[in-house]
Amino acid sequence: MATFPAPGFTGSPLTRLDIERDASAFFEEQLANPAARLLRLDGLKPVLDEDGRLSWGPMSEAPGDTALAMLGLIDGAPRFVALAGRPLGGDQRNESIAIARTMTEAGDGATYAAARSLVDWHARHRFCANCGRISTVARSGWARFCLTADGGCGTEHFPRTDPVVIMLAEHDGRVLLGRNLRAPYGFYSALAGFLEVGESIEEAVARELHEEAGVVVTAVRYVTSQPWPFPSQLMIACIATVESDAVTLDTNELSDALWATRDEVRAALADDPDSAFRVPFPIAIANTLLTAWVNGA
Numbered sequence: 675m676a677t678f679p680a681p682g683f684t685g686s687p688l689t690r691l692d693i694e695r696d697a698s699a700f701f702e703e704q705l706a707n708p709a710a711r712l713l714r715l716d717g718l719k720p721v722l723d724e725d726g727r728l729s730w731g732p733m734s735e736a737p738g739d740t741a742l743a744m745l746g747l748i749d750g751a752p753r754f755v756a757l758a759g760r761p762l763g764g765d766q767r768n769e770s771i772a773i774a775r776t777m778t779e780a781g782d783g784a785t786y787a788a789a790r791s792l793v794d795w796h797a798r799h800r801f802c803a804n805c806g807r808i809s810t811v812a813r814s815g816w817a818r819f820c821l822t823a824d825g826g827c828g829t830e831h832f833p834r835t836d837p838v839v840i841m842l843a844e845h846d847g848r849v850l851l852g853r854n855l856r857a858p859y860g861f862y863s864a865l866a867g868f869l870e871v872g873e874s875i876e877e878a879v880a881r882e883l884h885e886e887a888g889v890v891v892t893a894v895r896y897v898t899s900q901p902w903p904f905p906s907q908l909m910i911a912c913i914a915t916v917e918s919d920a921v922t923l924d925t926n927e928l929s930d931a932l933w934a935t936r937d938e939v940r941a942a943l944a945d946d947p948d949s950a951f952r953v954p955f956p957i958a959i960a961n962t963l964l965t966a967w968v969n970g971a
Contacts, residue, residue, distance in 0.1 A: 676971035681900035681911075682774075682957030686784030688746040688753065695814040701744055704752035705733065712736050713745070713755040713789050718766045719773055720786045726778035728786060743792050743815020745785070755789040757815060758797040765794075767904045775957050783957065787903035792816070794905045795833045804829040834906065839878045840866035840959060841912040842967055843889050845919045848933040849967060850887060851951070855929050862932060862942075862951045864960045866909070879912050887931060888922030891915070897966050900959040911963040913971060936968045943968065 694700045704710060711730035714721040721729040736742055736756050745753045770790070774783050792815065802809045802820035805827040809818035816833065820826035842864050843850040851862035867882035869875065880891035893915040900909045921931050932951065934942075941949040943964060954960040963971075 676966050676969040678898070678962055678966040678969055678971070679956070681898055681909075681959050681962045683783045683787040683901050683903065685781040686788060687748050687781045688785055688788065689748070690746045691744065691814075692816075695744070695816050701814045704744060705742070705754070707752050709751035711751060711753055712742075713753065713785075715755065715789070715793065718790055718794060719770045720777070720782075720790075722773060722777065726776055728777070728779065728782045741796075741811040741815065743789075743796075743811075745789055745792075748785075753785075755793060755815075757811060758793055765905065770904070771957070775955060784901070787901045791835075791901070791903040791906040792833060794903075798905075799831060802826060802829055803831065835901070835908045836906060837869045837875075837910060838866055838902070838907045839869060839875060839882060839910050839912060840864050840963065841879045841883065841894075841914050842963060843883050843887065843891070843914050843916045844967075845889075845916050845933070848919070848935050849913075849939065849964075850883075850889065850916075850919075850921065850931060851934055851953075852886065852923075852928040852931040855927065857929075858952075860952050861954075862930075862934075863954050863958075864911075864963055865928075866960075869910075875910055875912065879914050883914055883916065886924045886927050888920070888924075889916040889918070892917055895971075897963055897971050898959070900962070902959070909959045911959050911966075913963075913967060939964050940968045 710733050712733055712735050714729040714731050723729045741757045742754045743757055777783055807826045809820045812819040818831045820829045822828045852865050853862050865886050869878040876894040879894045883889050883891055891914045895913050897911045902909050942953045
């Protein structure tokens with residue numbers, strides 16, 4: 675079995691409390707717990723302490739006019755995050771990734787991912803999608819309800835995760851890598867795309883590879899997955915065997931593509947200065963997928 679490091683944004687030490695989220699008394703009890711801590715964020719960006727770990731403050735730092743979400747427990751102590759009361763300007767994606775790459779504590783990235791996606795979802799989903807009224811934060815911050823008592827329609831809304839397939843096409847001991855139109859010169863990665871409604875993972879892999887590179891998939895094998903909180907995707911990493919190495923690029927998506935051997939991928943992963951191309955940083959699942967492939971996945 676192939677070995678590879680745990681994907682970025684996984685491994686949070688949080689104990690999630692789904693059953694307890696409905697109990698307002700439990701929420702208030704945890705809020706009053708002297709051990710309770712509030713995650714410090716700068717907008718949507720993580721704030722790190724001097725040791726490169728997520729920074730947690732006392733509950734007294736919580737803004738008085740903002741709802742809170744209970745993330746869960748870490749070492750038995752409740753952890754909270756303040757929910758934005760209004761839309762946040764910009765997604766702060768690149769800055770957040772840059773900071774997350776410097777985190778030193780295992781699992782911090784995953785805790786941040788949960789908090790960031792939750793805060794972002796609330797900021798963008800204040801209104802009921804069914805009737806248009808302003809909804810109310812519910813379930814300890816893990817839902818929004820359009821309350822009938824306030825003249826709403828009673829619809830319940832929950833944070834969503836959008837599934838994305840990310841895959842390597844494999845043929846004759848090589849894998850296909852593409853360069854996105856927005857990627858820096860020399861930077862190549864696995865191909866990726868959102869699952870469509872009514873589509874399986876395998877079908878999405880085959881469709882995306884054919885649409886973007888013109889290759890025909892004969893088999894798909896799952897490797898691993900990763901939450902990607904920009905804003906809230908689940909990346910599903912696969913390797914697909916294809917019929918041939920003939921490529922027809924979708925130039926609306928990709929500027930170039932290449933077939934790479936294991937030695938070439940291994941050199942890129944090691945940041946070899948003589949490597950013919952660069953690959954994504956370790957926090958990205960494309961790096962994990964390539965590492966798994968060179969190790970025999």
